[in-house]
Amino acid sequence: MQTKYDREMTDVDRPIPETSLSAFSSFISGGMGLHFPLERFGDLTRGLRSAAKEFGFEDSEACIQWLMSSPLSERQIETLASYLTVGETYFFRDKAGLDIFEQRILPELIESRRMNSRHLKIWSAGCATGEEAYTLAILINTMIRDSSEWKIDIIGTDINSVFLQKASQGDYGKWSFRGVSDWIKERYFTASDGGKLRIDEHIKEMVSFQYLNLAEDSFPAFMNNIHGMDVIFCRNVLLYFNEEQAVRVVNGLYRSLADGGWLVVGPCDLLHVTSLGIIPVDFESPNLYRKGFPEPLLPTLPPARTPPSESELKPHPAPKPVTQIPKAPTARSGYGEALILYQAGQYDAAAGMLMEALSTGPDTGPAQERAKKMMLLARSRANQGNLTEALIWCERMIAADHLSTAGYYLRSCILLEEGRTEDAAGAIRQAIFLDPDFILGHFVMGNIAFARGARVKAGKSFRHTLRLLSRCPEDLVLSESEGITAGRLKKIIEIAAERKIV
Ligand SMILES: C[S@@+](CC[C@H](N)C(=O)[O-])C[C@H]1O[C@@H](n2cnc3c(N)ncnc32)[C@H](O)[C@@H]1O
Structure with a gap:
């Protein structure tokens, strides 16, 4: 039963039970990756008390129960992050x-x-x-x-x-x-x-x-x-x-x-x-x-299997850290093996394997198979920072499959990065022409307009992107995004809007 003394205690005075802190610490460890071991429970308590106020709770423990009652929303994550992490920084630090x-x-x-x-x-x-x-x-x-x-x-x-x-x-x-x-x-x-x-x-x-x-x-x-x-x-x-x-x-x-x-x-x-x-x-x-110093460790490759589908390219889990140096894969390897190397961040090895596969593979093979390899090669080169070669492979890929939205999209991203905004705009227009509902296409169109100083046009593209996103479930991984969800892109645009970019 609550005593008068309890009621008069403010939330600041009332300790949060260690069991609640411990449960909450595990909860945010899973949901946000934040690490609060026992010795940091003091920091956790302080952050929680402030966050509870912002969420409208007088009582921090009630706030903990509320937060833990369902998976954390974007808004909750952001508010918690602002109180549980420290923005301490200054010019010329360290x-x-x-x-x-x-x-x-x-x-x-x-x-x-x-x-x-x-x-x-x-x-x-x-x-x-x-x-x-x-x-x-x-x-x-x-x-x-x-x-x-x-x-x-x-x-x-x-x-x-x-x-x-x-x-x-x-x-x-x-x-x-x-x-x-x-x-x-x-x-x-x-x-x-x-x-x-x-x-x-x-x-x-x-x-x-x-x-x-x-x-x-x-x-x-x-x-x-x-x-x-x-x-x-x-x-x-x-x-x-x-x-x-x-x-x-x-x-x-x-x-x-x-x-x-x-x-x-x-x-x-x-x-x-x-x-x-x-x-x-x-x-x-x-x-x-x-990166690359000392020598990169290549991930162990599974036995040869049928090439993975395009969707396997998208949300890729981070590869496990490599602890031993396995043998480099053989040259006969194709798309599937190259994809594994790509996902491990071994872009040079992936590109080498794809070049080999493209030069020795039959020219008469299905054009889309070759296009797929070229696409991964273009991505690998772009990730290596070699935009010139990335562009060459992107263009070859488009020549092999001229209806590829993904090809035009990647081409526009590379051109934009090179500062060739006119050409980037042309490429992204092609992608949108092929697929008018291509969400990332409209987003990149907005970025290009923004880079050209056309703010009204940029705003129009970003708003259109938001309209398309409103039809998608928050957790839908967007096509060609390499794992970015609809909810996340919405967030990126909304934050840009807060900064009066949209
Ligand atoms: C102490 S500051 C470091 C600032 C700067 N890097 C420096 O060293 O001066 C830590 C920053 O990490 C950010 N942070 C914490 N968790 C994060 C996450 N999951 N994703 C992105 N940023 C995060 C915090 O918001 C905070 O701004």
């Missing part, structure tokens, strides 16, 4: 990681790209309010004098849409600048309202922000340009995940790297990463990993 970027990674990348694509792709995964992404842009700006002749894509993603909104605005208070030299502030910021500093437009243009839940979403993906990354910064994020989720996330990050791409994690993220078959580049830089 000097060691940035020194590596400035002194080791960037010079090599710039040197290798200067004579060809002049294109760099960098991902700040778990970017919070954007300071990390802008820091990377500033460092690049200090190193590339002729930056207007380069295409620099720095993409910041986070689970917290309020953070993303702040990142897009680019206004920062004093606390974001602890330890930042005055010359950086003077050179890259201007005074804004309330004593804040605003990031300069030319730095802002190098960076874009989008919603992505690392624990739930599929990546790499062409749709949102999360693939073929030269560098991924994922610092002070992995520590929130349980072991299983961390493994899944790091696998996804690894598969999102171009050949020779770099992964930089934070000092506290180390443990999770070393539990995988991915090994730090060297002793001096334990937070630094590189």
